[in-house]
Amino acid sequence: MTTSTAFASVSALVRRETSMVYDEGKEYLVEARLNPLAAARGLGLEEYVGRLAFDADERRKAVDALTINETSWFRDHTPYQAFTDAMLPALVEGRQITRRLRIWSAACSSGQEAYSIAMLLDQHLPAGWSHEIVATDISTAMLERVRAGRYSQVEVNRGLPATGLVRYFTRAGRDWEIAERLRERITVRHLNLAAPYTGLGTFDVIWLRNVLIYFDAATKSDILRRMLPMLAGDGYLLLGSSETTLDLPAELAAAWRREQIGRVPVYRRAPTGSLTPSLTSTGDRPCAR
Numbered sequence: 001m002t003t004s005t006a007f008a009s010v011s012a013l014v015r016r017e018t019s020m021v022y023d024e025g026k027e028y029l030v031e032a033r034l035n036p037l038a039a040a041r042g043l044g045l046e047e048y049v050g051r052l053a054f055d056a057d058e059r060r061k062a063v064d065a066l067t068i069n070e071t072s073w074f075r076d077h078t079p080y081q082a083f084t085d086a087m088l089p090a091l092v093e094g095r096q097i098t099r100r101l102r103i104w105s106a107a108c109s110s111g112q113e114a115y116s117i118a119m120l121l122d123q124h125l126p127a128g129w130s131h132e133i134v135a136t137d138i139s140t141a142m143l144e145r146v147r148a149g150r151y152s153q154v155e156v157n158r159g160l161p162a163t164g165l166v167r168y169f170t171r172a173g174r175d176w177e178i179a180e181r182l183r184e185r186i187t188v189r190h191l192n193l194a195a196p197y198t199g200l201g202t203f204d205v206i207w208l209r210n211v212l213i214y215f216d217a218a219t220k221s222d223i224l225r226r227m228l229p230m231l232a233g234d235g236y237l238l239l240g241s242s243e244t245t246l247d248l249p250a251e252l253a254a255a256w257r258r259e260q261i262g263r264v265p266v267y268r269r270a271p272t273g274s275l276t277p278s279l280t281s282t283g284d285r286p287c288a289r
């Protein structure tokens with residue numbers, strides 16, 4: 001069992017480094033995630049937590065271990081259907097001159113979201129078009145996994161259709177490796193959504209799914225305010241199924257126009273005339289890490 005002081009110290013560390021809120025009651029999670037790291041160092045949990053104060057390398061590993069990386073292929077299915085059926089055709093229609101799309105998987109975990117999008121673009125983007133998928137996360141361990149593009153049998157069983165497995169993967173020992181042609185479409189970057197960053201450019205679709213739930217209201221608002229100018233005027237923002245903009249401060253909520261594609265809510269930029277300058281400037285500051 002962690003003492004309340006050790007738990008408070010871990011909770012403050014995670015808050016400082018990622019903005020994720022680890023409330024009381026999550027002690028079991030801290031134990032489950034940090035016990036293996038402590039054991040690997042031959043330390044008890046409390047001793048290990050004490051070490052985090054002065055060991056930066058171990059701190060990074062601990063923060064990585066405390067991020068919640070739950071993900072799957074084509075998670076929730078309907079957003080991907082809406083992407084293929086409605087968003088993609090509309091974007092293709094509107095990009096006939098540049099013939100290029102940019103997509104952001106903004107808390108990509110081990111990459112299933114970014115690679116699911118890559119598969120759909122491979123199948124549905126007209127010939128002669130180019131695209132880039134930028135995959136970012138705060139966890140360096142997760143980003144290594146996206147780069148490796150290698151998944152266990154259990155992982156490929158979670159949401160990946162058999163046709164996708166046959167078409168895009170080859171066996172690599174007991175794992176499956178994703179096709180090089182999909183891997184090279186993905187730009188992997190370390191990024192803390194809650195910290196200032198710059199230089200990512202604008203995107204046609206931003207997938208910001210199942211990450212805002214871990215932040216407090218002020219962090220969530222700040223992220224969604226800074227994301228506004230990063231979305232193309234006719235672009236789309238997708239949130240997780242339990243996430244919404246309805247609880248934002250009124251002005252910011254109004255800046256994100258909610259539309260429905262079938263059962264899927266998508267968020268679009270409201271016309272700029274109706275927004276205050278503070279909501280339309282990028283507010284870019286130096287890149288985090």
Ligand SMILES: C[S@@+](CC[C@H](N)C(=O)[O-])C[C@H]1O[C@@H](n2cnc3c(N)ncnc32)[C@H](O)[C@@H]1O
Binds near residue numbers: 071
């Ligand atoms: C539950 S996963 C969601 C993965 C994927 N978007 C999906 O919907 O399946 C949440 C991800 O958010 C990342 N994360 C947590 N805090 C973050 C932060 N401050 N900046 C960027 N990513 C963060 C975690 O490392 C984790 O990989």
